[in-house]
Amino acid sequence: MLPVQHAANIVSLGEGMTPLLPLKRLGEEIGIADLWMKDEGIIPTGTFKARGATVGVSRAKELGIETIAMPTNGNAGAAWAVYAARAGMKAVIVMPVDAPKITRNECSISGVQLYLVDGLISDAGKIVGRAVEQYGWFDASTLKEPYRLEGKKTMGYEILEQFNWEIPDVILYPTGGGVGLIGIYKALRELQALGWIGEKLPRLVSVQASGCAPIVRAWEARQKSSEFWEHASTVAFGITVPKALGDFLVLEAVYETDGCAIAIDDDELLREQGAAARAEGTFMCPEGAATVAAARKLRESGWIRSGERVVLLNTGAGIKYPDTGMHEGDILILQPGDSLDLPHAP
Ligand SMILES: Cc1ncc(COP(=O)(O)O)c(C=O)c1O
Structure with a gap:
């Protein structure tokens, strides 16, 4: 399958x-x-992006690909970065500067070449499109290769x-x-x-x-x-x-x-x-x-x-997405030695 x-x-x-x-x-x-x-x-x-990455990177490895390139909104790039590292493959990732910060770290620590673009994924896509023409890398953009879909x-x-x-x-x-x-x-x-x-x-x-x-x-x-x-x-x-x-x-x-x-x-x-x-x-x-x-x-x-x-x-x-979920009003700062005042204690 x-x-x-x-x-x-x-x-x-x-x-x-x-x-x-x-x-x-x-x-x-x-x-x-x-x-x-x-x-x-x-x-x-x-994220579910690991599913596309495991199949896409595995198949790329099977086909003898050495370098993959892709534009991403962050999560896909992070997934392909870690799977590429595991495969011993090189990867070039381009993501918007506003993409979730942690996805940068995931790319960076995996040793891929990461670029941030001051724009959207559509801008990143155009940059990758030009680069794959120039350098002959494997274009792993969404639906430009058939295997990521198979994973998903x-x-x-x-x-x-x-x-x-x-x-x-x-x-x-x-x-x-x-x-x-x-x-x-x-x-x-x-x-x-x-x-x-x-x-x-x-x-x-x-x-x-x-x-x-x-x-x-x-x-x-x-x-x-x-x-x-x-x-x-x-x-x-x-x-x-x-x-x-x-x-x-x-x-x-x-x-x-x-x-x-x-x-x-x-x-x-x-x-x-x-x-x-x-x-x-x-x-x-x-x-x-x-x-x-x-x-x-x-x-x-x-x-x-x-x-x-x-x-x-x-x-x-x-x-x-560590910037979501926090309601500042829910947090009370205590000093060592303070006790919990009702009505805040459950
Ligand atoms: C968390 C998350 N959900 C959904 C999507 C959308 O994925 P798809 O390309 O399958 O529509 C993305 C893509 O970046 C994502 O990171």
């Missing part, structure tokens, strides 16, 4: 088979009793296996380049072709941030591809992609499954990040938290019906 031909070429750090957690308390509050979260926050590098489709296999091959009704996915969503859709179609599942497919929901929602705009206009989103900006940095190369594939997956696309404001997704953490102990990444807000809205509008089984993709760990 995956492209690597010889086991000796597999470059692994122990990724895969992440937990599928029931969110009972949060689900009750939202009105979705059968609510689940696929938690990608606990794999190497703390394993999320689809796992969700179904974890539900014992019963099909959930809805899967919500925070969409930037959309590779995860395209991958889940590919997995579903493969499982159908194998005869492991029947006709029914989950309705796939593309969740974006209001500050960068080209897929949502295209879906609302029933278009097959999206327009470049000017002045893209959101705290959910991983989904700041003004124009995805595979936008038409994301839209096809949404249309073919009777899904939908929905945009979430930054303050809403940050609020839901806190609500989920308090209800369930999950410190989701902002991108993942956007799916909580989307589920709530779609339940309120009736698009998600009572009794439906709903899966949220938490694509990464909240701890990769």
Whole structure:
């Protein structure tokens, strides 16, 4: 099911088979009793990007590639950096200067050549495009090589296996380049072709941030591809992609499954990040938290019906975004020897 031909070429750090957690308390509050979260926050590098990196780097190694280059919003670059190091391969990574700081460190400590661009991932992509022409490096940009997608489709296999091959009704996915969503859709179609599942497919929901929602705009206009989103900006940095190369594939997956696309404001997704953490102990990444807000809205509008089984993709760990989650007002500073004054003690 995956492209690597010889086991000796597999470059692994122990990724895969992440937990599928029931969110009972949060689900009750939202009105979705059968609510689940696929938690990608606990794999190497703390995001689902490790899935694309393990397959992409393994296959690149198998093909004898020595240097890979890629633009990234941070998390993918971090994942490819550590897997490249593990493979003994060189990597050149270009990311926006505003990408999560920790992803810089992950690249830096892995010994890759890191560049920061004072712009967006689309600007980084153009720089990488010119460099691969000039130096002949392997272009690992989203959907410019076919193997990263293969790694990401394993999320689809796992969700179904974890539900014992019963099909959930809805899967919500925070969409930037959309590779995860395209991958889940590919997995579903493969499982159908194998005869492991029947006709029914989950309705796939593309969740974006209001500050960068080209897929949502295209879906609302029933278009097959999206327009470049000017002045893209959101705290959910991983989904700041003004124009995805595979936008038409994301839209096809949404249309073919009777899904939908929905945009979430930054303050809403940050609020839901806190609500989920308090209800369930999950410190989701902002991108993942956007799916909580989307589920709530779609339940309120009736698009998600009572009794439906709903899966949220938490694509990464909240701890990769240390600027989120903190409410200064919650902290009281004590001096040594102080006692805890009621009413603050629980
Ligand atoms: C945490 C996180 N979630 C979601 C995404 C979006 O990924 P995709 O390209 O599959 O849409 C990214 C991409 O950087 C990310 O880092």
